[in-house]
Amino acid sequence: MITVADLRAAALRLRDAMEVEADALNEIDGQLGDGDLGVTMRRGARAVAERVDDMPDDDMGRALMVAAQAFTKTSASSYGTLIATGLMAAAKETKGSDGIASDDLSRLVAAARDKMMERGKAALGNKTVLDSLDAMARALDGADDPAAAALRAAEDAQIALRDTPAQIGRARIFADKSVGMDDPGMLAMTKIVKAVTGR
Amino acid sequence: MITVADLRAAALRLRDAMEVEADALNEIDGQLGDGDLGVTMRRGARAVAERVDDMPDDDMGRALMVAAQAFTKTSASSYGTLIATGLMAAAKETKGSDGIASDDLSRLVAAARDKMMERGKAALGNKTVLDSLDAMARALDGADDPAAAALRAAEDAQIALRDTPAQIGRARIFADKSVGMDDPGMLAMTKIVKAVTGR
Amino acid sequence: MKKILNDPEKYVDEMLDGLCAAHPQFYRLVGDDKRAVARATPGKSGKVGIVSGGGSGHLPVFTGYVGPGLLDACAIGDVFNSPTTDQMADAIRAADQGAGVLRLYGNYGGDVMNFDMAGDLVEMDDITCTTVLLADDVASAPPAEAEKRRGVAGMVYAFKMAGAAAEAGLDLDGVTRVAQRAADACRSVGAALSSCTVPQAGKPTFDIAEDEMEMGMGIHGEPGVWRDKLRPADAIAEEMMDRLLADMPVDAGDRVSILVNSLGATPPEELYILYRIVKKRLDAAGAEIVMPLVGRYATSMEMAGVSFTLCKLDDELEGFLKAPCDCAFWTVT
């Protein structure tokens, strides 16, 4: 079971990882987009880490809501808003519980994916973070080692979509150029999973 | 005696000279000013040359007025306006006459100088074209070879004032820097005299 | 970076402080983090509120157009970045006079998601919201995908017409309908000659050679349809008019307005050189030009370049275009 204490530790790891990765994420986002993905993630992760003490031990839902709000308050870019949306969806599902059972992870990631799809009006296969989440939700279903399964799924999805053209956001305008390049949001999700799972 | 035919020939020589000298005059004006002196002189001289046929044989005054108006119509820079002012002054003095006697030249140049002084509110010694005219008016007084005398006076005045600071127009702001440099308007007058006298 | 600023992180907050200090008769900062601007004197009770928002760096868009006959409030993000959900909710609350609020803004991913979330938030305050998205840039997607187009200077017409409709007392549905019709009536295209610098980035958003221009470039430096040697003004204007008229043909007898807009550094002198061709083309089509706008109405800070926005009028839209409005950047009497 993942407790709020685990969530706090994960938040601190995420912050540390994003301090390191921010430039690389800006760089890749800058190739076809506006180059702010690292800024988004560094700011958001810092804000979540600053608020770990506001996460109540006995309510995973409220703890996740704290994380979501940290993102909405600090970043309004597409990615930050989608992450907040996903966290809110998970928060809603875990409200009042003191943790997340391993075999509930798949359902929560799927819930986040669905809400983010609704919010961003993108479809699966559009080469976005949604494809990472979709792959993860499927891989987590019945996984023995959820962390490993999620990470591998995120990595595989990134590779699987590499050669499709971008269809969403700024990168869409460069659809042709985007073939053969990783989607920045998918890459970021791989790094997020790596950080929060401590792999 | 200088006839209107002589004036026409001088105008054509002036135009040809200014086609050649324009860049150099822009260059020297650009060192401390706005670099348009060559443009002014080329345009003005072209306009005068275009209107030589409007210069009546029997009225040197009206002929000079044609030249003055060619300058006011094409150029409104300080120098162009002063040249027009000087030409108008000379025109007034020669109205109705069929030419200029050699021994009248000094008086006409002095008249131009005075009217230009009134117009531009500069004083002698301010390192401007006025100092060239003043030197020429004095040198022409009783000169055997008016052309040679005028040219030498213009050249000498230019050198004499080289080491004084500019006190007029844009160059005034760079007064210090202007020490040791020729005044563009004085240099232009030397070139004008050279061209119209055919030396 | 040829910019006059202190801390890049404070660029927007200091700008807003100065804006409100200079024009207290028009603007008032609201919200927790002071990232929403509302009218100094709120619209009268029962008037439909109109809110906009988006990234900074486009003055007068968006914030500048808060005022009588225009917007009621505006949420302001960092330069070229969406405001947050909370900031948008602050703006919506400030705009609400009990008759609902129209969200009227440009079609950019982050803005859309955040305005949607802000709508969810203010639902809890019983504020009804509608949405009209500006998507007028013909260079950003073909006609078949017109709904994917980004919003650019066309929003100036939409703000003006919707603002006048709200002032005239139309209800939320009515104002929303006018705004949608205004949005549908506009087509824009831009051409950039140089980049601007986002303060937080500290370097130009894109590189472009000293003798190059880019046709169709977006206001954040989004790529356009071609990049090539700088062309003569008349050729640029002809091509821009070609693109607009191909997308929205104009017939004899049509009444249109046209906005010839500087993206920032391009001086009005050059807008007027372009305007000769704009007028020639519309005259040739037999259209009547109504209230042409020439100036800096929607900018990208110090970017050099221009955009044209063609707006097809009918009696209703023309009436709202000519109605009075007032703000620090635009007065119609």
Place this chain on the structure above:
Amino acid sequence: MKKILNDPEKYVDEMLDGLCAAHPQFYRLVGDDKRAVARATPGKSGKVGIVSGGGSGHLPVFTGYVGPGLLDACAIGDVFNSPTTDQMADAIRAADQGAGVLRLYGNYGGDVMNFDMAGDLVEMDDITCTTVLLADDVASAPPAEAEKRRGVAGMVYAFKMAGAAAEAGLDLDGVTRVAQRAADACRSVGAALSSCTVPQAGKPTFDIAEDEMEMGMGIHGEPGVWRDKLRPADAIAEEMMDRLLADMPVDAGDRVSILVNSLGATPPEELYILYRIVKKRLDAAGAEIVMPLVGRYATSMEMAGVSFTLCKLDDELEGFLKAPCDCAFWTVT
């Protein structure tokens, strides 16, 4: 050259064509060579005429300010070059409504000589002329030689106040007196960050490094008082206020207006950042700020930089400042 133009030689004529085509309700070309702009609807008979003129490249200065409550006519030279005597005479004739004409323009050698000559010309048409020269730039000469100072953005206040005085029916002496008092009440200082390009020259007027600025530079690139690394906005604003207040101290209770002006490329965002300090300094002096102006009122095409103009008011000047005016660039209601 990042400029949108056709033939550099036609820059000004095409600009004027476009200006008058876009705003026929305000502007009308007059004179043989169409280098004077007059009001579309002349001032009423018996009103004192006000004429200005100077080089192009400074829109809205000079031509833009032709309109009710402002100028009656304007002569327009090539970029940064004086109009000719004939063009000025055309403008004076267009401005005359039988009550004489005030020549109100900046203190530049060529302009002065040509306006004087134009005055001689129109004397033959029995038009009486007076002259008020703007010489507000404190960086261009020390106080002891104040009459040698060049005229910069202060002319905006002088146009406005003299224009209102003429509209109010004052006679030529009265309008001239108001204009002189307005001119005397203004002090300006500018700072440039980048050059502009005169079309006919085809290259930047001056070179300045990417990280440099020049304090006190004139609007044609005339040298200033220092050139150094670009400073933070607040430091720039403090120094500019220091220079203005040293030249014209402001006391508690004084009423002043202030113009924070972009020379062209500098966006309004940055003017507002500066305005915070302007207001702080005037508040600290105990002065009351009346109708502050922030925007592009007197420019040098695409030059990056700013100028501040401080204008000390009394009841008469304040009344004329607030009086209505209208033109394509500035509406006061």
